[in-house]
Amino acid sequence: xxxxxxxxxxxxxxxxxxxxxxxxxxxxxxxVQFVVLRDSSSKVQVTIEKNDENKAMNDVISxxxxxxxxxVKGLLKESPNVKLRGMEMIPSSFVITxxxxxxxxxxxxxxxxxxxxxxxxxxxxxxxxxxKNYMIFKAQTLAEMAMRxxxxxxxxxxxxxxxxxxxxxxxxxxxxxxxxxxKTVYLAQSPQxxxxxxxxxxxxxxxxxxxxxxxxxxxxxxxxxxxTSVDCEISWIQSHHDVMDMEEAVCKNVLKKVKSEMNEDFxxxxxxxxxxxxVAFPRIPFAEAKKIIQENYKYIGEKEFxxxxxxxxxxxxxxxxxxxxxxVFVIDYPFEARPFYHMLDETxxxxxxxxxxxxxxxxxxxxxxxxxxxxxxxxxxxxxLSLESIDFYLNFFRYGVPPHGGYGFGLTRFLMRLFNxxxxxxxxxxxxxxxxxxx
RNA sequence: GGUCCGGUGGUGUAGUGGUUAACAUGCCAGUCUGUCACACUGGAGAUCGCGGGUUCAAUUCCCGUCCGGACCGCCA
Numbered sequence: 001x002x003x004x005x006x007x008x009x010x011x012x013x014x015x016x017x018x019x020x021x022x023x024x025x026x027x028x029x030x031x032v033q034f035v036v037l038r039d040s041s042s043k044v045q046v047t048i049e050k051n052d053e054n055k056a057m058n059d060v061i062s063x064x065x066x067x068x069x070x071x072v073k074g075l076l077k078e079s080p081n082v083k084l085r086g087m088e089m090i091p092s093s094f095v096i097t098x099x100x101x102x103x104x105x106x107x108x109x110x111x112x113x114x115x116x117x118x119x120x121x122x123x124x125x126x127x128x129x130x131x132k133n134y135m136i137f138k139a140q141t142l143a144e145m146a147m148r149x150x151x152x153x154x155x156x157x158x159x160x161x162x163x164x165x166x167x168x169x170x171x172x173x174x175x176x177x178x179x180x181x182x183k184t185v186y187l188a189q190s191p192q193x194x195x196x197x198x199x200x201x202x203x204x205x206x207x208x209x210x211x212x213x214x215x216x217x218x219x220x221x222x223x224x225x226x227x228t229s230v231d232c233e234i235s236w237i238q239s240h241h242d243v244m245d246m247e248e249a250v251c252k253n254v255l256k257k258v259k260s261e262m263n264e265d266f267x268x269x270x271x272x273x274x275x276x277x278x279v280a281f282p283r284i285p286f287a288e289a290k291k292i293i294q295e296n297y298k299y300i301g302e303k304e305f306x307x308x309x310x311x312x313x314x315x316x317x318x319x320x321x322x323x324x325x326x327x328v329f330v331i332d333y334p335f336e337a338r339p340f341y342h343m344l345d346e347t348x349x350x351x352x353x354x355x356x357x358x359x360x361x362x363x364x365x366x367x368x369x370x371x372x373x374x375x376x377x378x379x380x381x382x383x384x385l386s387l388e389s390i391d392f393y394l395n396f397f398r399y400g401v402p403p404h405g406g407y408g409f410g411l412t413r414f415l416m417r418l419f420n421x422x423x424x425x426x427x428x429x430x431x432x433x434x435x436x437x438x439x
Numbered sequence: 440g441g442u443c444c445g446g447u448g449g450u451g452u453a454g455u456g457g458u459u460a461a462c463a464u465g466c467c468a469g470u471c472u473g474u475c476a477c478a479c480u481g482g483a484g485a486u487c488g489c490g491g492g493u494u495c496a497a498u499u500c501c502c503g504u505c506c507g508g509a510c511c512g513c514c515a
């Protein structure tokens with residue numbers, strides 16, 4: 001028999017059906033027992049009168065514990081008196097399929113739920129039984145689907161690049177070293193070089209949704225040592241604006257999809273609507289953004305060539321208040337703050353690059369890439385790289401390569417902001433950080 | 440990696456140099472004619488993170504250590 005999701009129960013009134021779920025609550029009164037069942041979609045009450053006919057079931061329920069799983073067969077009745085959805089199940093059979101221990105290591109009741117994060121992470125399988133957590137991963141699924149939908153429609157190829165690397169790629173962030181049959185290899189911190197390789201392969205447009213690894217000992221609410229990176233790269237572009245046009249369309253498709261599928265639940269649980277506004281994402285040059293922050297918020301960041309956390313928040317705030325957008329592109333960063341492969345604009349001397357901020361946090365870095373090998377080599381040398389170490393990468397540019405660009409998008413950071421959750425651990429299925437590699 | 444803060448029943452907190460360490464929630468038992476965050480009564484449950492020091496006496500003060508968190512730096 002097919003699993004009936006509790007959210008669909010309205011279709012089954014006055015029918016004999018079979019329900020499977022977790023035990024959410026047990027109320028064992030003198031003459032009647034109520035058991036509230038829960039699945040990922042909803043809850044429903046099972047009602048059993050205490051009498052001779054029901055003796056066997058009454059005994060089962062008196063041994064039942066919360067969070068056990070059960071299989072219940074019976075008649076689903078419309079019962080306006082029941083506050084929980086105006087329905088109840090009158091069972092003819094009630095079987096415990098898995099008995100939970102009496103006390104849980106964490107508190108997963110929606111109205112208290114105060115257990116600290118560390119304990120919840122230790123017992124993540126229980127923590128995730130909460131509806132608000134299930135919703136995060138439902139949103140993640142829908143977001144990925146909406147992205148794929150857009151990309152497939154627009155002639156993208158999905159790639160799966162290797163995560164084990166013979167040479168440490170893309171300097172900057174630290175990489176994990178790993179023993180590989182006696183040799184040292186590295187975990188990929190980005191699919192950057194390989195998605196560019198796909199451009200050299202004539203794939204036109206590619207995307208990849210995959211883990212990335214960073215050996216940064218970062219103790220913040222928005223870093224992890226392993227996270228899901230969404231990467232894409234497109235060919236035959238004129239500038240980084242073509243890349244931004246594409247990302248903007250993808251983001252709008254994602255929010256539209258997530259909103260249409262789950263706004264109702266989102267509003268019930270988080271008391272607000274998902275914002276899928278159609279406003280164009282503002283594109284503010286880096287130098288101008290610095291000025292805006294100074295003039296509007298009297299704040300001067302410490303870094304000349306980049307933003308600090310506070311500046312990110314302030315430019316996000318400005319975009320929201322003055323331009324009515326949750327998103328803002330900051331574009332044309334100075335070369336000092338960017339990797340060697342970002343293309344420079346010949347007239348301005350700035351990189352043809354951008355960051356996308358969503359509600360004041362950086363979720364994307366993107367750019368048009370430098371595809372002209374001589375300039376690429378020159379820029380690598382300027383950044384202090386040895387050409388031998390990136391020789392395999394430079395090869396991609398020796399035999400014709402389309403002008404191209406792309407971006408990397410932090411899926412977990414996006415989810416943090418979507419749900420207004422201030423910690424990346426909460427939106428990661430199983431978080432990995434400097435101090436956590438279990439469960 | 441730097442700075443700051445924290446660790447007390449299953450969970451979340453309060454509190455104290457000295458008698459039985461308090462409260463909420465959860466758990467167990469009983470009572471209760473249909474509950475719906477059921478209610479009521481009772482009960483079990485804490486070597487106060489670990490090690491050392493000061494003291495007649497340390498959960499409390501001091502030092503060390505482990506674990507965790509926040510902010511900063513790095514980035515997605």
